[in-house]
Amino acid sequence: xxxTTQPPSMDCxxxxxxxxxxxxxxxxxxxxxxxxxxxxxxxxQYIIHGLKNNETxxxxxxxxTEDRKSSTLILPHATLRDTAVYYCIxxxxxxxxxxxxxxxxxxxTVNP
Amino acid sequence: xxxxxxxPSRVICKSGTSVKIECRSxxxxxxxxxxxxxxxxxxxMLMATSNEGSKATYEQGVEKDKFLINHASLTLSTLTVTSAxxxxxSFYICSAGAGTGNEQFFGPxxxxxxx
Numbered sequence: 001x002x003x004t005t006q007p008p009s010m011d012c013x014x015x016x017x018x019x020x021x022x023x024x025x026x027x028x029x030x031x032x033x034x035x036x037x038x039x040x041x042x043x044x045q046y047i048i049h050g051l052k053n054n055e056t057x058x059x060x061x062x063x064x065t066e067d068r069k070s071s072t073l074i075l076p077h078a079t080l081r082d083t084a085v086y087y088c089i090x091x092x093x094x095x096x097x098x099x100x101x102x103x104x105x106x107x108x109t110v111n112p
Numbered sequence: 113x114x115x116x117x118x119x120p121s122r123v124i125c126k127s128g129t130s131v132k133i134e135c136r137s138x139x140x141x142x143x144x145x146x147x148x149x150x151x152x153x154x155x156x157m158l159m160a161t162s163n164e165g166s167k168a169t170y171e172q173g174v175e176k177d178k179f180l181i182n183h184a185s186l187t188l189s190t191l192t193v194t195s196a197x198x199x200x201x202s203f204y205i206c207s208a209g210a211g212t213g214n215e216q217f218f219g220p221x222x223x224x225x226x227x
Contacts, residue, residue, distance in 0.1 A: 034215075036218075038156075041203070041221070041223075042220055042221065043116075043118075043205045043207070043218035043219050043220050043221045044156065044205070044207075044218045045218065046114075046215050046216065046217060046218075049215065087155075098144065098161070098209065099146075099158060099161070100146075100158070100207075100216055101158070102148075102155040102156040102157075102158075103155060104155050105155065
């Protein structure tokens with residue numbers, strides 16, 4: 001799987017948008033970008049994924065650059081409960097290449 | 113939907129005993145389940161991948177005879193830590209995939225403490 005690079009930590013004010021960057025310059029054409037988050041002492045939570053196009057769901061938006069070498073996860077209105085470690089992962093979808101390899105992620109701290 | 117449970121959530125055992133952890137997909141059938149381990153202040157490390165009805169595939173460095181995985185049905189996988197030692201103390205997390213997609217849904221984790 002391609003590796004990703006994320007800043008170790010970020011801060012965000014409550015109510016503001018949180019923009020979490022991720023570099024994945026070695027991503028291959030068939031690999032998707034996945035975002036998960038892990039609140040302290042809990043299992044990770046799936047957020048969103050995408051291949052080429054920007055994606056949006058009830059939790060977040062995912063913006064993928066045209067060359068697919070980087071992406072940004074956007075939490076439009078961060079709340080205190082969004083404080084967590086956010087993981088950006090690139091992986092194939094389905095088949096035998098099914099693994100998710102977790103890096104160190106970004107610790108997002110939402111401040112009141 | 114897509115709820116995964118784990119039992120127990122916390123277990124303390126004596127060195128040398130075996131501990132079984134259950135992972136269940138509550139509202140979907142999981143063709144593939146994954147077991148991860150997470151040490152304090154570290155990221156998740158994949159231990160093994162199990163497919164229903166077949167033997168688990170272990171990651172390099174994970175002892176298959178120590179970490180026994182059984183995936184007997186589409187909704188249940190178990191991880192047994194045999195002859196546990198203090199260095200096995202960790203946060204064990206399972207996840208389940210529901211088919212060709214790669215969205216894995218994670219359980220809440222089991223904190224194992226071996227005295």
